[in-house]
Amino acid sequence: MKSKRAAGDALSRDAVIERAMQLADAEGLDAVTIRRLGQEFGVTPMALYWHVKNKDELLDAMGDRLFAGLRYDTARDAPWDEQLRAVTHGLAEALRRHPACVDLAFRRVFYAPEGRAAAEHAFGVLRQAGFSSRQTADIATHALQTAIMLVRSEPGAEPGFTPEQVLERRTQKRAYLETLPAADYPYIRELADDLLDCDDTAAYYAFGIDVFVAGARSMLSPAAV
Amino acid sequence: MKSKRAAGDALSRDAVIERAMQLADAEGLDAVTIRRLGQEFGVTPMALYWHVKNKDELLDAMGDRLFAGLRYDTARDAPWDEQLRAVTHGLAEALRRHPACVDLAFRRVFYAPEGRAAAEHAFGVLRQAGFSSRQTADIATHALQTAIMLVRSEPGAEPGFTPEQVLERRTQKRAYLETLPAADYPYIRELADDLLDCDDTAAYYAFGIDVFVAGARSMLSPAAV
DNA sequence: ACCTGAACACCGTTCAAGT
DNA sequence: ACCTGAACACCGTTCAAGT
Numbered sequence: 042m043k044s045k046r047a048a049g050d051a052l053s054r055d056a057v058i059e060r061a062m063q064l065a066d067a068e069g070l071d072a073v074t075i076r077r078l079g080q081e082f083g084v085t086p087m088a089l090y091w092h093v094k095n096k097d098e099l100l101d102a103m104g105d106r107l108f109a110g111l112r113y114d115t116a117r118d119a120p121w122d123e124q125l126r127a128v129t130h131g132l133a134e135a136l137r138r139h140p141a142c143v144d145l146a147f148r149r150v151f152y153a154p155e156g157r158a159a160a161e162h163a164f165g166v167l168r169q170a171g172f173s174s175r176q177t178a179d180i181a182t183h184a185l186q187t188a189i190m191l192v193r194s195e196p197g198a199e200p201g202f203t204p205e206q207v208l209e210r211r212t213q214k215r216a217y218l219e220t221l222p223a224a225d226y227p228y229i230r231e232l233a234d235d236l237l238d239c240d241d242t243a244a245y246y247a248f249g250i251d252v253f254v255a256g257a258r259s260m261l262s263p264a265a266v
Numbered sequence: 267m268k269s270k271r272a273a274g275d276a277l278s279r280d281a282v283i284e285r286a287m288q289l290a291d292a293e294g295l296d297a298v299t300i301r302r303l304g305q306e307f308g309v310t311p312m313a314l315y316w317h318v319k320n321k322d323e324l325l326d327a328m329g330d331r332l333f334a335g336l337r338y339d340t341a342r343d344a345p346w347d348e349q350l351r352a353v354t355h356g357l358a359e360a361l362r363r364h365p366a367c368v369d370l371a372f373r374r375v376f377y378a379p380e381g382r383a384a385a386e387h388a389f390g391v392l393r394q395a396g397f398s399s400r401q402t403a404d405i406a407t408h409a410l411q412t413a414i415m416l417v418r419s420e421p422g423a424e425p426g427f428t429p430e431q432v433l434e435r436r437t438q439k440r441a442y443l444e445t446l447p448a449a450d451y452p453y454i455r456e457l458a459d460d461l462l463d464c465d466d467t468a469a470y471y472a473f474g475i476d477v478f479v480a481g482a483r484s485m486l487s488p489a490a491v
Numbered sequence: 492a493c494c495t496g497a498a499c500a501c502c503g504t505t506c507a508a509g510t
Numbered sequence: 511a512c513c514t515g516a517a518c519a520c521c522g523t524t525c526a527a528g529t
Contacts, residue, residue: 052493075522087523088494096522147419151443157451164453177453178460179473186419190411194372218376226382228389228402235403248404248485256481260473277512300503312504313513321503 052082054092058102065103065141069201073099104145105153111135113159121170125184126254128163132188133246141200143192150185171261180257191249195242211237277307279317283327290328290366294426298324329370330378336360338384346395350409351479353388357413358471366425368417375410396486405482416474420467436462 050056060081061073075096079086093099113131116123136143150156163184167177192198199207218233229236239245275281285306286298300321304311318324338356341348361368375381388409392402417423424432443458454461464470 074520076520085495086521087496087525090523091493151454157446157454161451161453164457168453168456174457174460176473178457179470180477182419182461183474183477186415190415194407194411221382226386228386228393229376229382231393232389232399232403235399236407245404248401249408252405252408252481252485253477254481255484256477256479259480259484260477299501301501310514311502312506312515315504316512 050082052084052088052092054102056082057089057092058099058106061099062103062106062139062142066139066200070141070144072201073103075099100145101149101152103139103142104149105156107136107139107142107146108150108153108155108159109135111155111159113162121166122254122258124166125163125180125257126250128159128166129184129188129250129253130246132159132185133191133250136188136192137195140192140195140198143189146189147185176260180260183253183257187249187253191246195239195245275307277309277313277317279327281307282314282317283324283331286324287328287331287364287367291364291425295366295369297426298328300324325370326374326377328364328367329374330381332361332364332367332371333375333378333381333384334360336380336384338387346391347479347483349391350388350405350482351475353384353391354409354413354475354478355471357384357410358416358475361413361417362420365417365420365423368414371414372410401485405485408478408482412474412478416471420464420470 050060057078061078064077064081065073075089076086078089082088093102111131112134113124113128115131116127119127136146146156150160160181163181164177167180168174172180199210202210215233215237218229218236221229223230275285282303286303289302289306290298300314301311303314307313318327336356337359338353340356341352344352361371371381375385385406388406389402392405393399397405424435427435440458440462443454443461446454448455
């Protein structure tokens, strides 16, 4: 009944990666440390090297896991721009589950099976919509980057901080903006609330994705320039 | 005539920040270390603490400097979408000078004087174009994020790597993509070259900015959805 | 197969002390 | 005003050794 470990789980590659992501979400990516993970498992730091080649490989594996459960084919027979929206939305939803790890995603798309499948799908959609291969590559890359950047800067979501700290930082930022002379920065003062708050995160994501999809659409049929 | 220092410059806050950015550009942001900077100036690490509060403050100061020399009012009397393009382009051009530092920019816009001025200008342009304050905040934030993401993932620009290493990594990535079964990933294989290369960086930036501006334009007059 | 101990070369930072 | 020495609590990683 009594375990050898101070902290529950048995050590394994999967458990290490899993715990690393939890740790990142709770305390920020900087808290993810070989030595700290050792502690979490009640084991010496060196024990981890049996399950993971080194820290870089661990971070890569975390990046791969970001794509787990990625949904994008929710609109199989819809027009191309709806499908592009679905891929981008799916990416954002997937990445949003681990905001502190979002920067690990970009370099791993083609290595994570789900990322690869989503990319292949997006490429097909765009090519058949009539985009050149250059445009297809650019737009698909842009879709991933859009999802990443929406997650990274979702207002009020600062990974590694407690809710109180987040509130505290917002208060400080607001106070700072109010020190700016209204004569010089009327618009910044006027928009302070909109810059700091985001009561409706669903609308935030929808807006960002709409802008991107509309932009892509205009690349296909450049109406007015 | 003979200096006390092993390495040229006198120590000062400005010199430290300047050298830190050079170091980041040459060897990546991870190479920027209090101890390493001490070495560069021929001084003990602790000497730096006289000129800079701590490492966080140094990084903030580097972020501020990214906005130095920012140009955006190249189209004062142009229509709003031209002006939005000019701001975004100016941001990208400014950030591009220190690609390794680009992640420091976002949180510092309102603290760097040039960033603040650019934000104020962009807000005015968007408000007068008829956007709501919510939309204005979102679009302007998006403009900065677009610039950041274009710089961050300019293909072939991997800060902290020598040209040979960049080439080497690209070769490896290409080799990897070619291991993927063509039956499962026909589009990835077809687009491999476009994903890896970017012979025309001017076109890369122009395309990214065009997509963004067109997207913003469609938010003002939602023609077809 | 899986984990530990000891060691190495690094970090950021503080604090009392020197000039 | 500006810098140093010594010290502390951290990093990632290697390698021989234990079970």
